[in-house]
Amino acid sequence: MSGLLHSIRKRLPGKQWAVISVPYIWMLLFFAxxxxxxxxxxxxxxxxxxxxxTPVFDWVDGHLxxxxxxxxxxxxxNDSLYVNAYLSSIKIAVISTLLCLLIGYPMAxxxxxxxxxxxxxxxxxxxxxxxxxxxxxxYAWIGILKNNGLLNNxxxxxxxxxxxxxxxHTPIAVYIGIVYAYLPFMILxxxxxxxxxxxxxxxxxxxLGAKPWKAFLKITLPLSKAGIIAGSMLVLIPAVGEFxxxxxxxxxxxxxxxxxxxxxxFNNRDWPVASAVSIVMLLLLMFPIMIxxxxxxKEMESKLV
Amino acid sequence: MNQQSSExxxxxxxxASATQDGYLVIENVRKLFDDFVAVDNVSxxxxxxxxxxxxxxxxxxxxxxxxxxxxxxKPSAGRIILDGQVLNNIAPYDQSVNMMxxxxxxxxxxxxxxxxxxxxxxxxxPKAEVARRVEEMLALVQMESMAKRKPHQxxxxxxxxxxxxxxxxxxxxxxxxxxxxxxxxxxxRSQMQIELVNIVERLNVTCIMVTHDQEEAMTMAHRVAVxxxxxxxxxxxxxxxxxxxxxxxxxxxxxSVNMFEGKVEEDEKDYVTIRTPDLDTPIYVGHGITGxxxxxxxxxxxxxxxxxxxxxxxxxxxxxQGVIEEIAYFGSxxxxxxxxxxxxxxxxxxxxxxxxxxxxxxxxDKVWLSWDDSAGVVLTx
Numbered sequence: 001m002s003g004l005l006h007s008i009r010k011r012l013p014g015k016q017w018a019v020i021s022v023p024y025i026w027m028l029l030f031f032a033x034x035x036x037x038x039x040x041x042x043x044x045x046x047x048x049x050x051x052x053x054t055p056v057f058d059w060v061d062g063h064l065x066x067x068x069x070x071x072x073x074x075x076x077x078n079d080s081l082y083v084n085a086y087l088s089s090i091k092i093a094v095i096s097t098l099l100c101l102l103i104g105y106p107m108a109x110x111x112x113x114x115x116x117x118x119x120x121x122x123x124x125x126x127x128x129x130x131x132x133x134x135x136x137x138x139y140a141w142i143g144i145l146k147n148n149g150l151l152n153n154x155x156x157x158x159x160x161x162x163x164x165x166x167x168x169h170t171p172i173a174v175y176i177g178i179v180y181a182y183l184p185f186m187i188l189x190x191x192x193x194x195x196x197x198x199x200x201x202x203x204x205x206x207x208l209g210a211k212p213w214k215a216f217l218k219i220t221l222p223l224s225k226a227g228i229i230a231g232s233m234l235v236l237i238p239a240v241g242e243f244x245x246x247x248x249x250x251x252x253x254x255x256x257x258x259x260x261x262x263x264x265x266f267n268n269r270d271w272p273v274a275s276a277v278s279i280v281m282l283l284l285l286m287f288p289i290m291i292x293x294x295x296x297x298k299e300m301e302s303k304l305v
Numbered sequence: 306m307n308q309q310s311s312e313x314x315x316x317x318x319x320x321a322s323a324t325q326d327g328y329l330v331i332e333n334v335r336k337l338f339d340d341f342v343a344v345d346n347v348s349x350x351x352x353x354x355x356x357x358x359x360x361x362x363x364x365x366x367x368x369x370x371x372x373x374x375x376x377x378x379k380p381s382a383g384r385i386i387l388d389g390q391v392l393n394n395i396a397p398y399d400q401s402v403n404m405m406x407x408x409x410x411x412x413x414x415x416x417x418x419x420x421x422x423x424x425x426x427x428x429x430x431p432k433a434e435v436a437r438r439v440e441e442m443l444a445l446v447q448m449e450s451m452a453k454r455k456p457h458q459x460x461x462x463x464x465x466x467x468x469x470x471x472x473x474x475x476x477x478x479x480x481x482x483x484x485x486x487x488x489x490x491x492x493x494r495s496q497m498q499i500e501l502v503n504i505v506e507r508l509n510v511t512c513i514m515v516t517h518d519q520e521e522a523m524t525m526a527h528r529v530a531v532x533x534x535x536x537x538x539x540x541x542x543x544x545x546x547x548x549x550x551x552x553x554x555x556x557x558x559x560x561s562v563n564m565f566e567g568k569v570e571e572d573e574k575d576y577v578t579i580r581t582p583d584l585d586t587p588i589y590v591g592h593g594i595t596g597x598x599x600x601x602x603x604x605x606x607x608x609x610x611x612x613x614x615x616x617x618x619x620x621x622x623x624x625x626q627g628v629i630e631e632i633a634y635f636g637s638x639x640x641x642x643x644x645x646x647x648x649x650x651x652x653x654x655x656x657x658x659x660x661x662x663x664x665x666x667x668x669x670d671k672v673w674l675s676w677d678d679s680a681g682v683v684l685t686x
Contacts, residue, residue: 204410206397207375209427209475218423222414 035282042275043068053271072276082260082277086284089257092171092246093239096178097186100235101228103179104186108227109220111187112194123191126184138177138248145173145249169251177245182238186231193227194220226299233292237285257281327386328353328511329374329479334383336369336535343369345535346383356505356512358526360519362558366535367515371481374513375404388478398427403477407484409468411456417443417467418452424475442470445504462493469501473508480505482514486521498524519559523547531555547607552686556605563611563651564684565604572598577683578622579604583647589622591678596685606681608652613641613666614673624675627651629668639663643674 044053044067058065076082111122129137144150145168152164167173197220205215243258250256257277264274329351336344344366351357359367372378374385376397385392392400403424411420421442425435443449446466456464465485472480485501486494502525505512516522522529523543531538531546531554539546539555550556553564565588567581577594578587579602588604596602618624630650631642641653651674657663666672 198408198410200406200408200410201412203375203377203397204404204406204412205423206377207402207404208424208471209398210423211398214427219412 038275039279041271042072042279043070044272045069045071046270046272051271052269069272072272073280075273076276076280081255082257085255085257085260086280088255089240089242089281090284092174092178092254092256093236093242096175096182096239097232097236099175099179100183100186101232104183104190104231105228107183108187108190108194111191112197119195123188126187130184134181135244138181138244141173141177141180141249142168145176168249171250171254173249173251174246174254174256177249178239178242181245182235185234185238189230189234190224190227193224193230197223226295229292229295233288236288240285241281326350326352328355328388329513330384330386331370331374332384332386334370334373334380334385336366336373336378337381342535344373344380347532347535347537348383349530349537349540351511351513353511354506354509355528356502356514356526358522358529359513359515359532360522360529360558361517361532363517365532367532368483370532371404371483371513371515374479375402375481376400401475401478402481403472403475403479404481404483405465405468405472405485407487409456409464409488411464411467411471413456416453416455417448417459420456420467421470421474424471428475438474442474445473445507446470461489462497465489465497469504473504473510476508477510480510480512482512484516485514485525486516486518494521495524501525523559531558533558549682550605550684553603553605553684556682556684561608561652562605563608565606565649567602567604569594569596569598569600569602569683572596576678577602579683583645583649584623584625586622586624588681589678590681590683592683594683594685596683600685603684604681605684606676608640609638609654609656610676610680611651611653612675613643613653613655614675615666615670617673618675620675623678623680624673625651626671626673629666629670629672632663632666632668634663639666641666641672643672 040056041053044056046052047054054067054069056067056069058067107126111119111126114122142149146152147164147166147168149168151167152161155161156164167176201219201223202215205219206212210218241258241261242256243262246254246256246259247262261274261277261281264270264277327350329349331347331349331351334344334347335342347366347370349357359370361367369378373380374392376392376395380393387400387402392402412423415423418439421439422435425438430438439452440449443452446469448463448466448470451459451463451467456467459467465488482501486497489497498521514522514525523546526543528540528542529546530540533554539551541549546555547559550559550562556562556564565579565581565583567579567583567588569577570580570587571578572594574593575591577590577592577596579590580587581604590604594602612618617626625645627643627645629641630644633640633642636657638654638656641655643651643653645651653674655662655666
């Protein structure tokens with residue numbers, strides 16, 4: 001009898017299961033279910049109702065009726081607005097990521113080579129701006145970039161330019177904003193990677209005849225690949241869907257999918273199309289996320305051996 | 306700065322005298338880190354093809370000296386001349402000096418093959434030549450079958466072989482070994498010591514190794530320099546260093562030793578006697594010294610040269626009675642710690658020639674210790 005009880009208990013989830021389940025429940029509630037709802041809405045049609053779309057499932061004469069409507073997705077493909085918005089979002093995100101990498105790599109490298117006391121202070125300075133509101137920091141950039149803003153005033157006062165540079169409401173302002181906002185996300189993983197680099201490897205390379213820049217290309221750069229990928233993903237993925245920065249710093253010609261999404265949802269009240277836009281965006285971002293995971297898994301694997 | 310330019314001018318002088326004997330010349334080299342003197346006026350003269358060991362405790366400056374030879378550190382003063390060329394101001398990547406690192410420092414993202422090919426590629430060898438060279442080196446260290454593996458897939462001994470192959474792949478003029486056996490376990494160590502020497506001798510490359518392990522230095526090197534506090538205390542072949550230490554430091558550092566402090570009583574041409582409070586009669590030593598009557602001196606004798614017996618030996622000199630206090634049984638031999646009446650402790654090795662020989666002596670036995678007049682040395686510094 002007790003043997004039977006024991007074997008039943010063994011098959012039931014144990015206490016450790018309760019601990020493990022917390023993140024899964026969190027994922028289910030705040031990620032999987034909302035996503036499923038968005039996915040469902042993307043197959044319905046806009047309607048003047050509450051909520052503003054037609055139901056996908058309904059009961060007619062005692063059996064379930066499924067009204068799948070792929071029109072929203074076809075609409076996205078046929079209307080060049082959406083395709084252009086996607087392409088331009090990806091372009092802006094990719095260029096911003098490369099800029100972040102170009103600026104962030106030397107910074108992370110320099111921080112990793114500092115002595116530990118100053119290193120922590122500098123790392124703190126990198127993270128410090130994130131302690132104020134994102135919105136306020138982007139607002140501050142308006143003050144810097146606008147025609148009679150800080151930057152133009154300083155440059156005109158110094159006599160570098162005669163008339164103000166038109167940066168505000170251009171793609172350049174969007175790039176400045178994105179690079180500024182996401183730079184810490186590039187620096188931190190790169191730093192974490194570069195600080196672990198065994199300096200004796202560079203000595204060995206130098207000893208074997210590699211000049212410093214060659215040692216960097218052959219040793220440091222390949223060994224920091226995981227940091228480069230991690231940093232790039234952390235910048236690229238949120239930058240594609242970025243809404244606040246293009247809205248506040250960009251002009252009418254900066255087309256980004258985040259803004260389109262906002263307009264569909266709030267201005268046009270077309271929830272199904274808005275849902276379809278976000279589902280497609282998610283699918284597009286799946287590729288870089290998968291690359292990221294694969295590289296991480298590969299790195300873990302090589303460490304385990 | 307002036308000094309450096311004058312050093313360059315002096316190259317021609319030394320290259321003329323760069324014979325077989327002075328292949329690597331280290332001249333009055335000093336290295337200061339702030340106020341700390343890491344290497345203090347070291348001069349060495351190393352022959353071509355020689356395996357030379359720098360032996361010393363950690364912090365004695367041996368690693369700093371090695372790093373200066375590799376070019377990672379610049380000497381504060383003095384010159385390093387390799388094959389007639391002053392190395393002081395040449396960057397590590399421009400010298401023909403390669404190092405095998407203590408941690409091996411293999412490139413983790415490259416295969417064995419790519420690791421070995423790294424040096425030849427930097428020297429801009431043609432592709433076919435690089436491939437031939439890599440093959441040759443991997444054959445030399447018997448690692449051909451592992452060519453496609455990554456370093457983390459290799460054992461410690463295999464990693465060392467790859468590190469060696471990588472270091473010699475460009476046929477350097479000077480090979481540096483930094484604590485070559487430190488990362489290996491004891492059994493593998495003695496096997497690799499012999500193998501490494503064989504490979505280095507086959508390549509006929511001049512080799513300087515740094516170690517804190519005297520056994521390693523004695524088995525591997527042709528000559529050994531004992532270093533302490535940035536200075537070289539003694540240079541010699543392993544047997545010279547062991548049998549004829551020149552100072553108390555070397556005698557104490559290499560192997561174990563019994564030392565009797567005392568004063569020179571008779572200083573004759575072919576013998577010396579030393580009066581020490583530990584023995585009733587003066588110690589008679591069958592070699593002359595450069596010294597004078599009454600000077601402070603120490604008599605040093607190795608434990609294996611001390612004879613132990615229950616009966617009083619017949620010789621007149623060099624015997625003393627004591628009590629066995631500790632016994633260390635090693636199987637092949639036993640070490641007896643004998644307390645003398647003066648309070649001094651003397652170690653004595655006894656080879657267990659027959660089985661159960663070790664049972665002849667036990668704790669608290671009263672024993673006689675004695676030695677030949679040629680068994681020990683007099684140390685005056």
